[in-house]
Amino acid sequence: MTGEVQDNVWPLPKFYFSVKLGEDDSVSFQEVDGLESETQVIEYRHGNSPICYPIKMPGLSRVGNVTMRKGIFVNDEKFWDWYNEIKLNTIARCTVVINLLDETGSPKMTWTLNNAWPTKITGTELNSEGNEVAVESVDIAYETLTIATA
Secondary structure (H helix, E strand, O other), X not given: OOOOOOOOOOOOOOOOEEEEEOOXXXXXXXXXXXXXXXXXXXXXXXXXXXXXXXXXXXXXEEEOOEEEEEEOOOOOOHHHHHHXXXXXXXXXXXXXXXXXXXXXXXXXXXXXXXXXXXXXXEOOOOOOOOOOOOEEEEEEEOOEEEEEEO
16 A cells, blocks of 8 residues: 555565585585474363363374485485495484575574484486486484574
């Protein structure tokens, strides 16, 4: 409307982010998907309760796997090396930090995946008639998710 004053507050764009895998400073990813946390619902009704509906209480929380996609580069075998360390329940776990950045490159929202390890690596789809970039994906399982804002 005419004469309306608009705040200078805008949502952050989702295309400007960084990922840190363990000790690696930053790994360039094209896409990160699956940042989710869920709490199960426990329903309970006491036997002599006059209310005919169950009480809902929070139960165990759980997190899903995160899928990350990135371009395939020559001599970049870091995911395969990490994945190959999974032998006889000796898993090389690490902390994965995902930062959503503002226009200046400062982190404004941070997701931290604790005790993360790769569960699946998917290579690119090969097509002799295509002209797309080769992209691989890695699925990462983790135990807990913490979210922080700046």
